[in-house]
Amino acid sequence: MTQHFIVIGNPIAHSKSPEIHTLFAAQTGIEISYQRQYCPDDAASFTAVIEAFFQGGGVGANVTVPFKQIAYDCCAARGGLSEHAKVAGAVNTLLLNKTRLQSGVPLIGALYGDNTDGQGLVNHMLSLGWPLKDARIALIGAGGAARGVILPLIEAGIASLTLANRTLNKATALVDELRAASPVIHEQQIETCRTAELDGQFDIIINATSIGLSADTLPLSDNLNGHYAYDMMYGRELPFLQHFSARGAQTSDGYGMLIGQAALSFERWTGHAIDVVQATKTLHSR
Numbered sequence: 001m002t003q004h005f006i007v008i009g010n011p012i013a014h015s016k017s018p019e020i021h022t023l024f025a026a027q028t029g030i031e032i033s034y035q036r037q038y039c040p041d042d043a044a045s046f047t048a049v050i051e052a053f054f055q056g057g058g059v060g061a062n063v064t065v066p067f068k069q070i071a072y073d074c075c076a077a078r079g080g081l082s083e084h085a086k087v088a089g090a091v092n093t094l095l096l097n098k099t100r101l102q103s104g105v106p107l108i109g110a111l112y113g114d115n116t117d118g119q120g121l122v123n124h125m126l127s128l129g130w131p132l133k134d135a136r137i138a139l140i141g142a143g144g145a146a147r148g149v150i151l152p153l154i155e156a157g158i159a160s161l162t163l164a165n166r167t168l169n170k171a172t173a174l175v176d177e178l179r180a181a182s183p184v185i186h187e188q189q190i191e192t193c194r195t196a197e198l199d200g201q202f203d204i205i206i207n208a209t210s211i212g213l214s215a216d217t218l219p220l221s222d223n224l225n226g227h228y229a230y231d232m233m234y235g236r237e238l239p240f241l242q243h244f245s246a247r248g249a250q251t252s253d254g255y256g257m258l259i260g261q262a263a264l265s266f267e268r269w270t271g272h273a274i275d276v277v278q279a280t281k282t283l284h285s286r
């Protein structure tokens with residue numbers, strides 16, 4: 001029997017998720033339909049679309065810009081949230097909690113939200129052979145993208161985290177908030193600084209800002225070096241990666257993170273494990 005999935009966003013026409021999930025389905029031998037779902041940008045429309053989808057027998061939904069926080073609010077108010085979604089303050093994966101459904105709650109009350117973005121990043125770095133255990137990490141950015149990766153990075157056993165942002169007080173406020181939300185983060189030593197003042201030697205430097213969408217470049221110190229540099233963006237020229245590549249670092253864009261988070265969603269929904277390395281090879285060769 002065909003299992004139905006959607007990715008819900010606005011805009012949504014560019015989404016690569018249907019292609020990725022269709023490949024996963026072929027790899028695991030299950031029959032799925034995975035569609036792009038446009039939704040007007042307001043919470044009431046989002047809730048109505050999600051409710052209609054699950055009411056109609058849908059199995060799982062991915063959530064993308066600008067609905068990740070709305071999906072979080074929806075699950076927090078009516079359903080349940082994974083620890084990663086709680087700390088990220090955002091949901092990218094929706095499913096129904098079968099136990100709650102069987103106990104007779106209305107469908108929307110059984111909505112369960114997870115966030116696989118950060119673990120997708122960690123899994124991609126590990127698959128590249130980048131050492132996260134005991135690594136000194138510099139993370140640039142203090143918006144939603146940065147917030148979502150901090151707990152998974154700490155769980156991967158990093159030694160230290162320096163959070164840099166253009167607006168320093170956003171970085172310090174984020175750290176304070178996350179420390180209060182998670183005992184694991186509370187235990188971790190985290191330094192903050194302005195992006196232009198970030199310097200020294202790191203194992204991995206990660207760009208979690210949205211600067212790649214603009215014509216600007218980050219004001220990076222001449223004294224900032226990393227063995228590895230990762231930009232969470234993909235599909236465009238990334239001056240951040242060019243900068244560190246020219247200084248001898250190994251680099252990667254965020255396409256593998258996209259595949260990684262998708263694989264974790266698929267596994268959560270279907271119980272089938274994905275060979276991410278094989279799937280990435282196939283997608284890259286297209």
Ligand code: ATR
Binds near residue numbers: 145166209214218
């Ligand atoms: P996202 O959900 O993609 O993280 P966001 O929450 O709007 O988006 O956060 C964008 C991040 O990119 C912020 O860290 C922002 O820095 P500020 O907090 O100082 O605004 C960073 N950013 C965006 N444009 C930037 C630029 N031109 N220079 C430096 N940082 C930039």
